[in-house]
Amino acid sequence: MRDNPVLRIVAKIIIPVILLFALYVQFHGDFGPGGGFQAGVIFAAGFILYGLVFGTEALRNAIPPGLLRFVIALGLVLYAGVGATTMLLGSDYLAYGALAHDLIGGQHLGIFLVELGVGITVSAVIVTIFLAFAGRNDP
Amino acid sequence: MISAQLPALQVVVPLLAAPLCLVLHRPFAAWLLTFVVSGISLLVSVALLGQILEQGVIDYTFGGWAAPFGIAYHIDFANAYVLLIVTAISTVVSIFAKRSVASEIEAHSQGLFYTAWLLCLTGLLGITITGDAFNLFVFLEISSLSSYVLIAMGNDRKALTAAYQYLIMGTIGATFILIGIGLLYMLTGTLNMLDMAQRLVAVADSRTARTGFAFLTVGLGLKIALFPLHLWLPNAYAYAPSAVSAFLAATATKVAVYVLLRFMFSVFGIDFALGAMPLSTMLVVLGSVAVLSASTVAIFQHNLKRMLAYSSIAQIGYLVLGVSLATPAGLTATLLHLFNHALMKGALFLALGCIAWRLGSVRLGDLGGLGYRMPWTMGVFVIGGLSLIGLPLTAGFISKWYLVLAAVERGWWPVVLIIIAGSLLAVIYVWRVIETAYLGKTKEAVSGTEAPLSMLVPAWLLAIANLYFGMHTELSAGIASQAAMVLFGGQP
Numbered sequence: 001m002r003d004n005p006v007l008r009i010v011a012k013i014i015i016p017v018i019l020l021f022a023l024y025v026q027f028h029g030d031f032g033p034g035g036g037f038q039a040g041v042i043f044a045a046g047f048i049l050y051g052l053v054f055g056t057e058a059l060r061n062a063i064p065p066g067l068l069r070f071v072i073a074l075g076l077v078l079y080a081g082v083g084a085t086t087m088l089l090g091s092d093y094l095a096y097g098a099l100a101h102d103l104i105g106g107q108h109l110g111i112f113l114v115e116l117g118v119g120i121t122v123s124a125v126i127v128t129i130f131l132a133f134a135g136r137n138d139p
Numbered sequence: 140m141i142s143a144q145l146p147a148l149q150v151v152v153p154l155l156a157a158p159l160c161l162v163l164h165r166p167f168a169a170w171l172l173t174f175v176v177s178g179i180s181l182l183v184s185v186a187l188l189g190q191i192l193e194q195g196v197i198d199y200t201f202g203g204w205a206a207p208f209g210i211a212y213h214i215d216f217a218n219a220y221v222l223l224i225v226t227a228i229s230t231v232v233s234i235f236a237k238r239s240v241a242s243e244i245e246a247h248s249q250g251l252f253y254t255a256w257l258l259c260l261t262g263l264l265g266i267t268i269t270g271d272a273f274n275l276f277v278f279l280e281i282s283s284l285s286s287y288v289l290i291a292m293g294n295d296r297k298a299l300t301a302a303y304q305y306l307i308m309g310t311i312g313a314t315f316i317l318i319g320i321g322l323l324y325m326l327t328g329t330l331n332m333l334d335m336a337q338r339l340v341a342v343a344d345s346r347t348a349r350t351g352f353a354f355l356t357v358g359l360g361l362k363i364a365l366f367p368l369h370l371w372l373p374n375a376y377a378y379a380p381s382a383v384s385a386f387l388a389a390t391a392t393k394v395a396v397y398v399l400l401r402f403m404f405s406v407f408g409i410d411f412a413l414g415a416m417p418l419s420t421m422l423v424v425l426g427s428v429a430v431l432s433a434s435t436v437a438i439f440q441h442n443l444k445r446m447l448a449y450s451s452i453a454q455i456g457y458l459v460l461g462v463s464l465a466t467p468a469g470l471t472a473t474l475l476h477l478f479n480h481a482l483m484k485g486a487l488f489l490a491l492g493c494i495a496w497r498l499g500s501v502r503l504g505d506l507g508g509l510g511y512r513m514p515w516t517m518g519v520f521v522i523g524g525l526s527l528i529g530l531p532l533t534a535g536f537i538s539k540w541y542l543v544l545a546a547v548e549r550g551w552w553p554v555v556l557i558i559i560a561g562s563l564l565a566v567i568y569v570w571r572v573i574e575t576a577y578l579g580k581t582k583e584a585v586s587g588t589e590a591p592l593s594m595l596v597p598a599w600l601l602a603i604a605n606l607y608f609g610m611h612t613e614l615s616a617g618i619a620s621q622a623a624m625v626l627f628g629g630q631p
Contacts (some may be wrong), residue, residue, distance in 0.1 A: 080155045083147075083479030093147035095203040 011053040019047035026119045030108065036115035040122025047127045055135045065131070068124050075121025082113045142190065146199035146212045149183045149222065150265045150278075152176055157257040164250035166241065173253040174233045179262065181226040183338075188219045188618075198270075207334040213270030215621040220474065221267045221397045224481050226610065228389040229260050232485065233605035234407075235597040238590075239492045243380045244293050249484035252292055256386070258285035263394045272320045273330045279316065282394075286387055290379040307360055309372040322351030323406075325507035336406050343411050343573045352416060355402050364609030365459060366429035369452045376448035381492030384444055388451055388488055389481040396458055396477060400470070403462070404626040413465040422463035427557045429456030434564035438571070443494075443501040446568055447487055450527060453561055454480050460554055461542055467623050468545035474619035476538035479526070479608060483535055486601035487522035492514050493590035493598060503571065509583030510573075512588050515595050517576050522602040524569035526609070529562045533609040537616065 026039035051059035063071075083094040091098035097111025141148075156176040160169045190197055191214060199212040214222075233256070242251055262282025269275050287309070291302035324330055326347045327338040342348060357368075364372040372392075376384045403412040413419045420563050430453050437449035454476070461473030494514040498505055510517045525531035529540075539558060546554040589595070608615045 069164070070162055073161045076158040078154065080151060080158075083151060084155065087144050087147065087151075092200060092203055093144070093151060094201050099204060 007053050008037040010048055015046045018049065019043060022046065022119075022123075026115065027112075029115055030112065036118025037122050039115075040119040041126055043119065043123040044126035044130070047123075048130050051127075051130060053133060057128075059131065060135075063127065065128075068128050068131075071092055071124040072121055072128065073122065074121070078117035078120065082110055082117070083100050086110070097114060142186070144182055144191070146197055146214055146268060147201070149180060149187065149268055150261060152179055153257045153261040153264065157254050157261060160250065160254045160257055164587045166246055166249035169250040169253035170233070170237050170240070172234070173256055175255060177226065177230040177233045177260065180260065181223075181230045184219065184222040184226045187214060188223055189517060191216055191219045196486075201220060207329055207430050210271045210274050212539055213333060214268060216618060216625045217400070217474070218267045218397065220618050220622045221394060222264060223476070224261070224478055225263050225267065225390045228481055228485055229256075229386060231597045231600055232382055232386045232389070232489070235385070235489050235492060235594050239382045239496055239592050240380060242496050244292055246595050248292065252289070252380075255285040255292075256383075257280075257316070259289060259386075263390055267393050267397060270332050271324065271330050272335065276313070276317055276320055277397075279313060282391070283313060283362075285510040286331050286383075286391060289383045289387070290375050292383070293378040293380050295378045297374070300379035301371075303376040305371045305375045308368075308598045311362030312358045314370075315354045315361070316514040317358075319351045319353075319355030319358060322347050326351065332401070332406050336408065339407065339411075341383050343407070343415070348407075348411075349416065352402075352407055352412070355468050356399070356418065359395055359399045359402070363392055363399060363455055363459075364452055365455060366425050366432065366452060369429070369433070369455075372452060373445050373448040376451065377442055377445040381488065382443075382496050384447075385485050385488035385492060388447070391483040391602070392451065392455060393481055394475070396455070400462065400473070400626060404470075409465065410628065413463075419463045422459045423554065426456040426459035426463060427554065428511070429453060429459065430557055431456075431564070433445065434561050434568070437568045438564065438569075441503050443491055443503060443506075443572065444488070446503075446572075447484065447491065450565065450568065451480075451484060453565075454484070454527075455559065457538070457542060457561070461545065462557070464551070464554075465550050466545060466549060467620070467627050468541070468548055470623035470626060471596040471616070471620045472538060472541035472545045474622050475541055475616055478615050478619065479534035479538045479605075482601055482604050482608065483523050483526040483533075486519055486598060486605055487527065489594070489598035489601060490520040490523060493519075493594050496590055496594060497588055503575055506572065507579035508576070510577035512581070513590065515592055516598070517573075519595075519598040520576070521573060522605055524573065526605040528569055530563045531609075532606065534605045534615070537612050538607055541616070 022043035023038045025034035025042055026036065029035040029039070047059060047063065050062065086095045086098045087093050089098040097103040097106040099109045100106035142502060156172055160172050163169050163172060165472065186595060187197065197214040198206065200206060201210045233237050240249060240252060240386045259282050262278045262285060265278030266275055266282060269278060287302045287306045291299055312533065323335060326342055326345065327335050329335050329338060341347060361368045376388055379387065433452035433456065437446045437453065440446035440449060458476055460474050461469045493513065494509065495501050524574040526535035543555050543558055546558065
């Protein structure tokens with residue numbers, strides 16, 4: 001597939017759109033359908049398309065496995081960290097109200113950060129799973 | 140302020156540590172983090188138990204959502220007691236894990252190994268502490284998935300098949316549990332266990348309730364490895380890394396037994412679980428068969444880890460027999476054995492871990508004369524083995540004593556005979572090892588080959604705990620009887 005110019009060019013055009021759409025689903029989750037998990041999967045789909053068209057080696061160069069591992073951890077730390085922060089602010093775990101001056105603002109911020117954490121971890125995990133299966137025959 | 144947050148910290152500390160461990164990645168740093176976090180969890184669970192002793196129960200709500208709607212943690216004697224078992228075992232075994240894991244797992248996977256360990260700890264603690272049925276299922280999946288990973292990391296290639304087998308059986312079990320919880324949710328419209336218990340009273344006599352109960356019992360039976368749903372267990376324990384065998388054998392099935400008790404006594408209530416449903420009869424039959432058949436199979440095993448795994452299935456038989464008695468005394472015996480069995484299996488698996496570290500094998504044939512080459516290691520094995528048999532002055536004796544007394548109280552003499560027969564079978568399989576180690580011929584003349592101190596100390600800690608709790612029962616039996624009273628009180 002790497003030698004097919006149509007595929008390569010279409011992929012190059014479509015990947016940024018996929019990533020952008022993923023961000024839309026992520027951040028619009030507050031007001032419409034969407035959220036961290038769906039956005040994470042769509043975001044990962046962009047990377048997987050890149051891996052399919054340009055090869056897993058190119059994908060590994062784009063995001064090294066060490067970085068992926070870090071990103072997986074980052075999302076979970078972000079999620080659990082929001083909870084820990086509300087605890088440090090004197091509320092119960094994940095009581096978002098403590099994050100801002102008013103309850104609604106705090107809930108907005110809290111859900112935003114938590115969903116971002118979900119999105120980050122899900123996208124990194126999906127790419128990792130893809131690499132684990134696709135790279136089985138690699139040395 | 141921190142004392143009010145303890146219920147959340149119990150789960151959050153290992154949960155936050157797991158991604159950090161993934162990032163650290165270096166074997167030593169990952170191990171240190173695991174050990175420190177296990178230690179902190181232990182301190183938290185001790186503090187929680189202290190609070191329970193003072194005020195009875197602790198309620199904690201997440202995100203400021205009140206109890207029946209949001210996720211609530213509800214802690215009483217029963218789960219504080221199980222939390223203590225899980226965190227104590229994780230702490231002791233994690234000391235042991237450093238050298239043992241270094242010899243069994245490649246350096247670049249050790250960071251992942253400890254991450255999985257912390258996730259498994261998170262899951263087990265979460266299952267135990269939560270008062271929400273669906274939250275329980277989520278944590279059950281966290282602990283199960285991470286334990287499949289831990290088992291698959293064994294250095295024998297058969298570990299992969301063992302983990303896969305466990306994955307299939309464990310997933311079927313988890314699905315059954317989920318269907319059971321789903322049916323209960325359908326019937327009561329709530330996932331909070333306290334609320335569910337209250338609403339179930341009115342609708343208990345329905346097919347949905349009975350079906351839900353059946354699904355939950357069978358699913359948990361798989362997780363407990365109750366005969367005849369035990370087939371995943373021998374391979375999983377035999378091929379897992381030594382530290383994992385010790386950790387899981389002493390905690391995972393215990394937590395599953397706790398969940399069964401919680402649903403039977405706190406959610407459905409004893410009248411439904413052991414009265415309206417024929418569970419008591421089933422448990423007494425399955426428990427008896429488990430004790431006799433698994434002990435007999437254990438006698439014929441050559442791989443000692445496999446032998447101990449079959450012995451674990453037999454011990455689960457004792458636990459179930461205690462439940463089937465349907466009396467506070469029987470339940471006390473079960474909860475006490477939960478604690479004591481964690482101590483003895485922990486000690487025995489750690490001793491085997493030391494042997495595996497030195498010999499690279501735990502086959503009976505390779506153990507000739509080991510009692511003189513590794514006297515301290517075999518000392519632990521002997522104490523653990525005696526405790527398993529139930530010799531007086533060991534922890535095993537106390538739990539068997541309570542169990543026999545409870546059976547006599549109900550007048551179930553055949554059960555008493557089965558318990559004694561099981562102990563005699565245990566004498567045979569423990570004696571086989573002791574005979575080989577002390578009276579067998581040494582294969583090669585090697586001297587001074589004891590395991591390193593960082594492995595011997597935790598093994599001896601558990602061995603001494605076996606002796607201590609065999610003589611001082613205030614703590615173990617005291618809390619177990621309190622927990623049994625709480626469960627019998629109907630409300631969690």
